[in-house]
Amino acid sequence: MPYLLLVIGLLVGLYALYRxxxxxxxxxxxxxxxxxxxxxxxxxxxxxAVTGRLPAALAIMTALAPLAAGWWKAQKExxxxxxxxxxxxxxxxxxxxxxxxxxxxxxxxxxEIKHAYKKLMQKVHPDHEGSEWIAAKLNExxxxxxND
Numbered sequence: 001m002p003y004l005l006l007v008i009g010l011l012v013g014l015y016a017l018y019r020x021x022x023x024x025x026x027x028x029x030x031x032x033x034x035x036x037x038x039x040x041x042x043x044x045x046x047x048x049a050v051t052g053r054l055p056a057a058l059a060i061m062t063a064l065a066p067l068a069a070g071w072w073k074a075q076k077e078x079x080x081x082x083x084x085x086x087x088x089x090x091x092x093x094x095x096x097x098x099x100x101x102x103x104x105x106x107x108x109x110x111x112e113i114k115h116a117y118k119k120l121m122q123k124v125h126p127d128h129e130g131s132e133w134i135a136a137k138l139n140e141x142x143x144x145x146x147n148d
Contacts, residue, residue: 101141117142
């Protein structure tokens with residue numbers, strides 16, 4: 001009987017996980033896997049500590065610290081995007097607005113515009129989990145400035 005309850009619980013859990021993945025976006029899936037890895041790591045460290053292998057647990061934590069720090073830094077850098085937030089109906093109609101979108105100052109040259117556009121587009125491109133709308137605004141700003 002306990003095994004039957006375990007199997008039923010496992011099937012219900014797998015079905016719930018299946019439904020989650022059907023409706024989840026990329027950020028939710030990333031957060032899920034991060035949480036799952038954190039739970040597994042904590043469980044493993046707790047097991048090592050309880051079974052008298054605390055030095056091994058501390059060694060594992062020390063070995064993983066640089067990886068965690070590198071991952072944290074990469075996450076912070078990838079979360080940075082354009083400094084300007086728009087409403088949906090914003091249209092880039094002036095040079096000042098276009099420069100603000102790209103994070104440039106007045107008097108920016110063509111190569112600076114292209115460099116700023118490329119840097120921002122790498123962060124927000126739709127193929128890399130970015131926003132199509134922000135990418136369109138970056139394209140609009142670049143075209144406005146280069147055709148000026």
